[in-house]
Amino acid sequence: MEIEKIATFHSPFGSKFGIPKQSGLVPELRGEIVLEKTYRNPDALRGIEDFDYLWLVWGFSANRHAPTSLTVRPPRLGGNMRVGVFASRSPFRPNGLGLSSVRLDHVEWDTPRGPVLHVLGADLMDGTPVYDIKPYVTYADSHPEARSGFVDRKKWQKVEVEIPADVLAQLRAAGLTEEDITALRAVLEEDPRPQIQRDEDKVYGMPFAGLDIKFQAVGGKLVVRRPHPPRPLSQGEGE
Numbered sequence: 536m537e538i539e540k541i542a543t544f545h546s547p548f549g550s551k552f553g554i555p556k557q558s559g560l561v562p563e564l565r566g567e568i569v570l571e572k573t574y575r576n577p578d579a580l581r582g583i584e585d586f587d588y589l590w591l592v593w594g595f596s597a598n599r600h601a602p603t604s605l606t607v608r609p610p611r612l613g614g615n616m617r618v619g620v621f622a623s624r625s626p627f628r629p630n631g632l633g634l635s636s637v638r639l640d641h642v643e644w645d646t647p648r649g650p651v652l653h654v655l656g657a658d659l660m661d662g663t664p665v666y667d668i669k670p671y672v673t674y675a676d677s678h679p680e681a682r683s684g685f686v687d688r689k690k691w692q693k694v695e696v697e698i699p700a701d702v703l704a705q706l707r708a709a710g711l712t713e714e715d716i717t718a719l720r721a722v723l724e725e726d727p728r729p730q731i732q733r734d735e736d737k738v739y740g741m742p743f744a745g746l747d748i749k750f751q752a753v754g755g756k757l758v759v760r761r762p763h764p765p766r767p768l769s770q771g772e773g774e
Contacts, residue, residue: 695755
């Protein structure tokens, strides 16, 4: 079977670093789904506005190398315990396919890019290929009493985030809206640092909404530093 891209996802994230580990963790995070020309017909989306959530089938296009192991180290387990790849949501999978549930905010029907789906809470990088879109239906897709393996046993703790007043002013001057800043704070509360790398001397950089957001761990919280324009991607980076 061959599959083809039916849409492209657009988000504030220009690289993998910083993207929420799962969809829905940052419900404020906005994204757009732009259909390929073949599918830019409103008939392809007829009735979709009656659903609150959608399933996206997409590709881990930023993986540079093919997976070499049948076990992975989930961040939820601290990055130092292994489970089977099929018992995880790891991006390093035999076929490199992702599955995300996103909230449909609204449909912009008439644009130069055709109908555009505006969604919330996605965990996709900007430019991600989307291979299919399906409606989320509660009678079949919702299992609130289901067990969730190691996820149930290892609760995720959010981290406190501080954005100093002068940095807030710079973010606003650079064009970030209050909605963007709220989403940025929520993203950082999920602590995007690698689980096995918690060096308080290290300053991390994260492309977000056209800026290179710098942050550092100080006294158990993440402090946002002065933003910079995004650096150019090196050869092959982000692919």
